[in-house]
Amino acid sequence: MNLSTKKSTKQKMMSGALAGVLMTSLGVAAPMMALTQTATAAPAGNLTAAKRLNKLLTNTKSMTANFSQTTKGASSGTFTGSMSVQRPNNFRWETKSPSEQLIVANGNSMWIYDKDLEQATKQNVDSQVGNTPALLLSGDPSKIDQNFKITQPYSNKNYYVLYPKSDNASFKSLSMSFSGGKPVMMVLNDTLGQTTSIKFSGIKMNPSIGSSQFKFTPPKGVDIINQ
Template identity: 85%
Template sequence: MTLLTQVKQTTTVKQKIMTSALTGVLMTTLGVAAPMVALTQTAQAAPATNLVAAQRLNKLLSNTKSMTANFTQTTKGASNGTFKGSMSVQRPNNFRWETTSPSEQLIVANGSSLWIFDKDLEQATKQSVDNQVGNTPALLLSGDPSKIDKNFKITQPYSTKNYYVLYPKSNSASFKNLSVSFSGGKPVMMVLNDTLGQTTSINFSNIKLNPTINSSLFKFTPPKGVDVINQ
């Protein structure tokens, strides 16, 4: 094994560790990316009730059809690292997450399958979306307040501040909580605390809400010569 190969594999392993937590974030991104609708809020800094928080999040969910943005993703904990790239999401259940620096990785989902392509290792992994989603924030895509409240404790810590904190009720969830911050009606940062004690922060920039996205972006065909792994 050459030194270059060792470096590539080490980088890819770190990126895969980050991917496990990231996938849940990705599935959430589309749901919370809606423009902030006009809401009647009190001037007090007290938290909103769980029901009100779920209803407000539902309004956000129902107003977004698609979103594109650049991102910077940083993980701190057992595995530290920062990655940059671009993303596109489109309801229902379509997303594309492309990391370009410091290494290249592509994650594509179209509602039935999810692909993770590591260019450096010439390896593509195919997973069932059902297996990947489980009790993750993907359930938010339903836009149904009753389902959101059933699977997550939805909080809005300060009724005058535009961010939500989600706590999964399932013991099998891969994360402890997820917070989403808005500025100017756009989601600008998401922070996920996973069950491994790691914190993954994602900052969005150049955000475009409800653009027209070519459906081909959510399709993936492994390049010739690439090893394909089915999970």
């Protein structure tokens, strides 16, 4: 396996895991520095935190943005690209640099297309939010507290930390923060000990997005893998 193929494989592993997370919440996580900047504000109770996060997610019916994604750990790297999400159940995550990859989901299935490997993988979208966070964004925000313990460390900051209740979840915690009602960053700590940070820019809230953005047809000659 050459260096280019290794990078593409690593990127596929990273982005595949993140796809579910972003479908989850449109989400955003606060940088770790936020944990130390406002120690004077008392934490909100779990019920209050859940209601506040529910309101933010409910107000986010669709979103487009550019992203910069950095992972630290066994699979380190930085990738940039663009994303689109729309309720219900629609998601598009397109990495453009340093290599090209496309992830498209529509609620029933998710495609991961790796241009360098000439390979397209089709997966079923898990309906259990506790196993994958895929429905936090596209599902019913009012039900997220059934699957996650939701905390708001500082009651005067729109910064939330979610802990999955399921023992089968692929991540340990997901931190989300909003600025002016917009998701600006996400930090995901996975079960492999890796930390992935995603920063959003050029955010557009609740735009009209054509349905073609959430459809994918594998190009001719591409290997198709069903999982």
